[in-house]
Amino acid sequence: MVDTAKAGRSVPGGAAERALAFLAEMSPDLRGAAILDASGRVLAASDEPRRWEEDVAALLAVADRAGEEPVEQVHIATEQGEVFAIRNAGLAAVAVTDRFALASVLFFDLRSILRDLAGGGDGLAGGDGGGAA
Amino acid sequence: MSPAKPHRVLLERVSGYADEAAAYMRRRRVSRRPFARLYYPGGRSADHAVDSISGGELFVAAGRLIEVAERTPQ
Numbered sequence: 001m002v003d004t005a006k007a008g009r010s011v012p013g014g015a016a017e018r019a020l021a022f023l024a025e026m027s028p029d030l031r032g033a034a035i036l037d038a039s040g041r042v043l044a045a046s047d048e049p050r051r052w053e054e055d056v057a058a059l060l061a062v063a064d065r066a067g068e069e070p071v072e073q074v075h076i077a078t079e080q081g082e083v084f085a086i087r088n089a090g091l092a093a094v095a096v097t098d099r100f101a102l103a104s105v106l107f108f109d110l111r112s113i114l115r116d117l118a119g120g121g122d123g124l125a126g127g128d129g130g131g132a133a
Numbered sequence: 134m135s136p137a138k139p140h141r142v143l144l145e146r147v148s149g150y151a152d153e154a155a156a157y158m159r160r161r162r163v164s165r166r167p168f169a170r171l172y173y174p175g176g177r178s179a180d181h182a183v184d185s186i187s188g189g190e191l192f193v194a195a196g197r198l199i200e201v202a203e204r205t206p207q
Binding site: 031032033046047048051052055056058059062063065066067069070071072073074075076077078079080081083094096100 | 158161162165167168169170171172173174179181187190191192193194195196197198199201202203
């Protein structure tokens with residue numbers, strides 16, 4: 001079982017970056033994404049990690065305030081694009097896609113990546129079962 | 134008159150499913166409105182209307198992330 005408190009701290013940035021590259025390869029609708037540790041620090045981001053860090057923190061704070069307990073997943077669809085966020089195994093991942101991306105597939109990929117990273121893997125077990133060469 | 138060849142039956146069935154799926158996706162594109170949906174442990178989910186306070190805040194926060202992603206070089 002994954003130690004959720006430790007998982008976020010022990011993930012190397014290189015593994016998170018590889019996981020992000022793998023996600024981009026698997027998801028043609030993806031515009032950008034970031035993976036964060038338990039403290040909200042960006043482990044990997046498409047670009048501008050500081051901006052991702054601030055904006056993801058703001059999104060999760062607003063989402064947590066909206067209910068009585070911390071959220072596990074967020075899905076917001078706008079006219080300009082869609083935002084997906086997920087917390088799993090002490091890590092968090094956020095993805096921005098074009099409109100009409102398949103939510104269930106994207107959440108599955110994000111969850112698989114986080115679970116793999118938290119377990120000490122390289123995050124490539126997500127999606128179609130780690131078919132990367 | 135001989136019955137249709139089995140592979141033709143299969144092909145027609147697959148084409149039928151593909152047509153249905155394409156029609157579903159077309160309808161979805163036309164009818165879908167912006168939404169903000171939060172999921173909680175245990176499978177519970179909650180929708181937040183665009184004109185609610187929490188919904189408005191969620192859309193603003195999502196808009197910022199979309200903006201960051203727009204600036205990401207492809």
